[in-house]
Amino acid sequence: MQKKILGNSYVLLIMVLLYIPIIFLVAYSFNSGTIMSGWSGFSFIHYQQLFADTRLLKILLDTFILAISSATIAAFIGTIGALFLDSFHNKKNLNVFSSLNNVLLVSPDVTIGVSFLILFTILGFSLGFVSVLISHIAFSIPIVLLMVLPRLREMDNTLIIAARDLGANRGTILSQIVIPEIWPSIMAGFLLALTYSLDDFAVTFFVTGNGFSTLSVEIYSRARQGVSLEINALSALMFAVSLLLVLAYYLYTTYSDKKARLTK
Amino acid sequence: MKKIIPFLSMMIVIMAVLVLGQNWLAQINKPPIKAANTNQVLNIYNWGDYIDPALLAKFTKETGYQVNYDTFDSNQALETKVKQGGTHYDVIFPSEYLVSKMTQEGLLAKLDYSKIHGVDNLAKHLLNQKYDPHNEHSLPYFWGTTGIMYNDQVFHASQLNAWGKLWNPEFKDQLLLIDGPREMLQPAIQALGYSLNTENQAQIKQIFNKFVALGPNIRGIVTDEKKQLLINGDANVAVTYNGDAQVVIDANPHVKFLIPKEGGPIWTDNMAIPKNSNNKKAAYAFINFMLNPKNAAQNAEYVAYSSPNQAALKYLPKSITQNSVLYPAASQLKHAQHYNNQPLRYFNEYNEVYLEAKTKVSLSGGLK
């Protein structure tokens, strides 16, 4: 029992540490002053400014749309890639392919951004939402694969062999056995892909244009003049929405799981 | 399947809500239909938060042009984007040395003065500089100078009235410098008394050594964070732009700003039209809109940097125009130099020096 308390308080401590900077940011979004230090009093002024600035609101929506669609597609392609790599019997080939997979993880964003920009201009691709979406999918795939592949490698094969002996075809095996088994890893990959997309500045910067912008690009390009507390308000809003989505998703999945179990 | 379907349906619902939100925003932003240039787009490329958003809305309302406002975070990034193409910007905001670089590279359109109104309003001392003789390609948008801000509880003005004094041992591990190849080396150049645009190889070598000698005094090479650091009292001396100093002074009255006796460099951010602009007519309309004194004044109040528009000053509160940090007296600026682009050969050499000096300082002093 004591150990349990010790363990739980350890996790709690980590949670607190992770959230301190967030709380700090959110608290300052209510500061009536203009800068993230000192305290001039409580006010909603930065939220008022935020809601008056439709351009910022559009950027917020664009950022979310981009992140969710790119992470979903990356999770899909990354999982296919992991299944493909898992089918390799030759260890050497496997290692070569995993190294290739990780090239984009090790390359600094600037390199990726510039290479993609050159690629798009060679192809005569117009820069905007689509070019950014493609790039985000591209740099999120490796992290998905990195999460899913190990899970596939350590999966128990007996179940698959049994299913095959019972005459299940490949599609059934995949959707009934393999996918549920690796689902937590796919979700992990999806969530980290979201992180990658929401955080990226350099790649987006180079491949965007024609009025499409993301929150990161907006924040970084404000850095010379100083980031106003309006951005804190925006982030607080974003955080609240994310929190709600996470809770809703959790409740929804536990509910549908329960239902599935009951109807079985 | 039972995992995938709930997941995908959730994502689709979220996306639907987001797209609806987007449409709603687009509805609000539609310009009035009666305006002349509806469905025409003006692509602006500027630093982030460097214009009053209300002015953009006003511009759309007056002229009918829809504004695409994209942002960049450094001059070099601006140059790369314009050079590579992909988006055709109509108005861009390069700093002075980039104006000359982009002119040399043939990226900027020549301004047609018959289409521009209000140039007479601009301050004479900012016009016709070496980086753009006769302002053939650019017009100043904001300007400023570089000096030193310090906390007067710790240091005194007499300790800092010359650039060379930054090398004194009393500043050990105290200085914050501006990050950027020209900006970082500028104190060393001025302490040596050389031109900011020197092309003399021996002098460049000396500048390098001078900068490395500053190593022990350097606390950090930073950009915007220095404001917060000085306000909180985490740092006591910083080389800084005057506009940024004012923000700090407003928040911490113990911070003072001065321009050392050799003077500081004058920087300008400028409006220019790239050659590959698709809508020059809209670009001129926007430049004229920004040259309008009332608009310029509104913008100067929002951005809180110094406006080059003399006619705008009378619309600004006295607390701003009589502030010697934002609008230093002419006597303080008489030695001031403007940055200019250097020929490629020197540019590269200078950059190598920058990189090497930065690394030397980081490896020798390093972190403690």
Added chain:
Amino acid sequence: MKNNIRAKAFFAIPYISWLAVFVIVPIGLLIYQSLTNAQGHFTLANFHEFITSSVYLPMAFNSVFYALIITTITFIISFPAAYVLSRLKHRQLWLMLIILPTWINVLLKTYAFLGLLSKSGLINQLLLTLGFGTHNLLFNHVSFIFVAVYLELPFMLLPIYNSINEIDTDILKASRDLGAKPINTLRQLVLPLSINGIKSGIQAVFIPSLSLFMLTTLIGGNKVMTLGSAIELHFIVTQNWHMGSTIAIILILAMAVTMYFTRERGKQK
């Protein structure tokens, strides 16, 4: 059998085309840039400069050194946390809550850290009340590594958690019933059974850490130079894409070496 392979390849088309367009082609571009000079002539001078210059080798050492420290610390923190998490009731929810802070922009979080670590900030206030006095926490090794660990933590925690979560609790129970000490259960059962998760966690943290650059400017005050910051400088500031590409190629090679050492060994599946 042949048919089988073709079927597989067909199935993997999206992934393979991604590899071709967004990995192989950019590597080709980088190699081309690194082997040419400003005039477009073939040269090995860039690689020669990397090896002989007094700047890059120490920088490379710095990068590997920091990446190792960051990876080790994140592992030490994450492993027990992942273990505890996998025993919690609402663990899926907790996990998502751990990822949530990573969705807030890094630059903003760094500003928050500037405030938190400042002289009058929360951390120093805490130190003061605990009787340790106030300390200068900005622009030093400790703050740099601290913030880096903060940012990388979820990338380590998630894969390890997923691995531990899959371990059959009966095995652990059996081990306990047979009288094994908890520490031995952890070392001899949990650790080996979650090794794949640990590996992918290490890769997900170590590899990107090699090219950290944002942090070096913001929290390091530009006083930590890594290969990532050098590449950034060459691509953006000095616009010497040839040298920048050379360093990028060397980083990719370093990554491949890391992959080789953490590769899958032993029997075929």
